[in-house]
Amino acid sequence: EPEVTQTPSHQVTQMGQEVILRCVPISNHLYFYWYRQILGQKVEFLVSFYNNEISEKSEIFDDQFSVERPDGSNFTLKIRSTKLEDSAMYFCASSDWTSQETQYFGPGTRLLVL
Amino acid sequence: GESVGLHLPTLSVQEGDNSIINCAYSNSASDYFIWYKQESGKGPQFIIDIRSNMDKRQGQRVTVLLNKTVKHLSLQIAATQPGDSAVYFCAENMNYGGSQGNLIFGKGTKLSVKP
Numbered sequence: 001e002p003e004v005t006q007t008p009s010h011q012v013t014q015m016g017q018e019v020i021l022r023c024v025p026i027s028n029h030l031y032f033y034w035y036r037q038i039l040g041q042k043v044e045f046l047v048s049f050y051n052n053e054i055s056e057k058s059e060i061f062d063d064q065f066s067v068e069r070p071d072g073s074n075f076t077l078k079i080r081s082t083k084l085e086d087s088a089m090y091f092c093a094s095s096d097w098t099s100q101e102t103q104y105f106g107p108g109t110r111l112l113v114l
Numbered sequence: 115g116e117s118v119g120l121h122l123p124t125l126s127v128q129e130g131d132n133s134i135i136n137c138a139y140s141n142s143a144s145d146y147f148i149w150y151k152q153e154s155g156k157g158p159q160f161i162i163d164i165r166s167n168m169d170k171r172q173g174q175r176v177t178v179l180l181n182k183t184v185k186h187l188s189l190q191i192a193a194t195q196p197g198d199s200a201v202y203f204c205a206e207n208m209n210y211g212g213s214q215g216n217l218i219f220g221k222g223t224k225l226s227v228k229p
Binding site: 041 | 146159173222
């Protein structure tokens with residue numbers, strides 16, 4: 001069964017450093033998303049991406065964040081200058097054109113900012 | 115405000131019993147709802163979804179009920195098994211007005227199945 005994959009599974013970084021979280025969405029999907037989950041809290045929407053551009057973004061997704069689809073398979077989330085409060089699980093999700101709302105999630109990347 | 119919440123944060127059931135997990139949503143404009151299961155250290159796993167033009171939808175051992183009058187959603191799991199132990203999230207989607215439909219998640223209910 002096709003699934004969303006994410007790398008790395010864990011990332012530890014120093015405050016102020018840049019991190020890139022990588023995702024490979026399900027191959028025939030057209031819509032891509034990033035969510036985050038701070039420990040013990042709700043899953044929160046960050047950004048959606050379609051047709052090589054951002055469709056929607058939340059208030060969390062400020063200028064420190066960017067997304068990119070550098071090739072036909074990868075979808076990345078970059079945090080330019082990490083802050084302590086960026087520590088969270090980051091989930092990538094994707095959906096196809098027949099049922100855009102049905103989003104399938106990856107296993108997540110646990111980011112720890114020290 | 116726009117929020118999805120859960121009535122019960124934890125639920126403990128005996129193996130073999132049926133489980134019912136509840137969810138309240140506040141936005142009457144939401145037109146799509148989805149239940150996810152999240153096991154420890156893993157991402158949300160799709161269980162079942164329902165659109166606002168339906169009241170009930172059944173899957174394998176799971177049923178989702180939607181009551182739009184009181185803005186309530188429930189997930190029923192039949193013959194609960196130890197492998198069902200996880201945190202269950204409901205999420206809503208308001209795919210209107212050009213929105214690409216980001217999901218708004220509730221806090222989650224932890225289901226523990228006792229053998």
